[in-house]
Amino acid sequence: MTSAAQPSHAPLQIAITTGEPAGVGPELTVQALAGAAAHWPDAQFTVLGDAALLAARAQAVGVDWAALSGPGHNRVRVQHEPLGVPSQAGKLDAANGRYVLNLLDSAIDGALAGQFDGIVTAPLQKSTINDAGVPFTGHTEYLAERTHTPHVVMMLAGTGQRPLRVALATTHLPLKDVAAALTIGSIVETLRIIDHDLRHHFGLPAPRILVTGLNPHAGENGYLGHEEIDVIAPALQQANGAGIDARGPYPADTLFQPRYLTEADCVLAMFHDQGLPVLKYATFGEGINVTLGLPIIRTSVDHGTALDLAGTGRADAGSLIAAIDTAVSMARHRRAA
Known part of the structure; x- marks a missing residue:
């Protein structure tokens, strides 16, 4: 440890x-x-x-x-x-x-x-x-x-050689307020902070970030919501253009599998109870909470x-x-x- x-x-x-x-x-x-x-x-x-x-x-x-x-x-x-x-x-x-x-x-x-x-x-x-x-x-x-x-990121992480890290696009918000809080700019800034801090504080030279959708099945091409099309995908495009390796949006119910996570340095979930139950189930008692973006x-x-x-x-x-x-x-x- x-x-x-x-x-x-x-x-x-x-x-x-x-x-x-x-x-x-x-x-x-x-x-x-x-x-x-x-x-x-x-x-x-x-x-x-x-x-x-x-x-x-x-x-x-x-x-x-x-x-x-x-x-x-x-x-x-x-x-x-x-x-x-x-x-x-x-x-x-x-x-x-x-x-x-x-x-x-x-x-x-x-x-x-x-x-x-x-x-x-x-x-x-x-x-x-x-x-x-x-x-x-x-x-x-x-x-x-x-x-x-003005903008910080909550990230929880496990320990070990290939730790599971889960960051949040929103933190302590009622579920009914999450969709309105997600903007292209806020997601891009969150990804920028994750990329910067993983490089400079965790020694990862080229972080790979996997991003969840907000809705079930990542919106099912708009049939179950448009946030993936209107907000998350454009944010990923902007982040990629800035040299950040961020991929998605992926359905959250299938993303947390070894075949995806073994190639990821961090997962960005859209809200608190989308990503943290998985992280805490896998690492509770040995996991940590890190605030990214602070001085x-x-x-x-x-x-x-x-x-x-x-x-x-x-x-x-x-x-x-x-x-x-x-x-x-x-x-x-x-x-x-």
Whole structure:
């Protein structure tokens, strides 16, 4: 799961936000970093969260946190952000909604200032932030707003030699709003971002992107919808003209087969529940979420806060380890560029 370290003049600096304090984020963070020296010898980590909470969750899951982050240990340091109110595993409290956003803001500000080479985000609970009186749709949209990025792309990916990657043309929208949100320009820009970031952050010299249709059977030549003819196909033609290897549109129900995917570096799906169920079925617990198009590197897990597992030690840190590994790898590619 880890990738070989590249020589550099200084350790890579990676920030990790521990997310919803009542969820599994704090304990998964300490579990993932227990092997930091072996997994990522060229990286140092800043963990953003309440110091007492981290120590308590580490003790609950049997991790010697002091040996990792205490005095004399420079591999991991804690950037203390105080909780709004004490947090109990599995029990949400809106009084900690702004605390969660403070963690994210500190990581974003640090990355924009050059303090961090990348950030990794543990899962948060959107309802807690909204209940705290802060309108919040999701990490992806918030990162775009805070970095003043007009167009970002959500991509989830598995791990391994030939990972399955699925990016989205639209993200957190009601299904009834998807068709209106798809334009030729937006799809071309999405493909441009995917192509650019796969080249520069993932080391793929000539990415091949397969694109789904929106409608069943990719519209059946207009009998089941015209978006493929009026929007998606013209967008692909423009993208091809710009040197982007994007192909389609393909029916989504048959595209996700090995005979197609073995030749693809990424699939672009038109909406959230068109592509992500397949990705999560294939890779859940080891997959990652990457926000493409940002001026900073950001990765995350492929799961939620798992309130029922928080504090039990039964949650699997595999996805967070993969997210850290990808952030480190992306930062190496960016540094080497």
